[in-house]
Amino acid sequence: MHQAIPYRTWIHANTRDSRDLPLAVRGAGVDSASVAKLVSENAVIVIGRRGCCMCHVIKRLLQGLGVNPPVYEVDEHHEAAVAAHLGAATVQFPAVFVGGKLFGGLERVMATHISGELVPILKDAGALWL
Template identity: 60%
Template sequence: MQQAIPYGSGRRGGSPPPPLLAWAAARHVLLLLPGRVIAVIRAEHGHRQHQQQRQRRQLRHERRRRRGGIRSLVAENPVLILSRGGCCMCHVVKRLLLGLGVNPVVCELDEDREEAAVMEELTGAPRSAERHQWLTPAPPQLPAVFIGGRFMGGLDRLMAAHISGDLVPILKDAGALWL
């Protein structure tokens, strides 16, 4: 068992020890001396780095969409998730597929302009506020999961396939799992 050394005992000069990094959260770092907080520093480096990676990923997907459209992204990748950043259902879909060992391509869309354009391209009909529900089918909701080039559905369809045991064979047929 180790014993704590009392502050100032056995030290010459009586100078306090340097501050210790005691606790680091996602955005703040506390510097502590025994018994008091010295400083709270915002740690933005990791957050900025995450934002930059996300922006680069979105730019890559945007370039691909311009070249061949969202349909080419669907055709090129065994599993594609169209999601909205910060959506809890999109997060659950990603975690479910990652838990099964699938590495899906995730394309995060802006809530306004990109989502409308992508849904237009997928359904083939312009999306308007005056659309009558009995005349045209509803466009796919986000998250939209494509497996093997086909529209699988959203979270509800994916969970139903997972619970029934149909999801793993579908993923194997698409080439997303190598089990």
């Protein structure tokens, strides 16, 4: 029998270069500079609870549109700290940031997708170019 090689889709949040980020980034230590940097450097980023199935739904929806967003996964005991670092008093996870600004949660992403407004917003942010 062959033995599977373990594959990790996450790295620690204190990674220096965000170009090396995989699809999922695990928020081990909450650093306001690194979270803000991730949001500002990526056209689209999803921030959500670790293991949240709704993060997977948003990620798959965006991938279906041609966007490959990084996912910053936050442990439950770091949620309040991440929300405070992002400057938003009422952040619901998963939170989607488009163009460095809070776009909304799952409901907003789904509503704009159904109405046909999501693709132009993603193009304006530079996440899509076709």
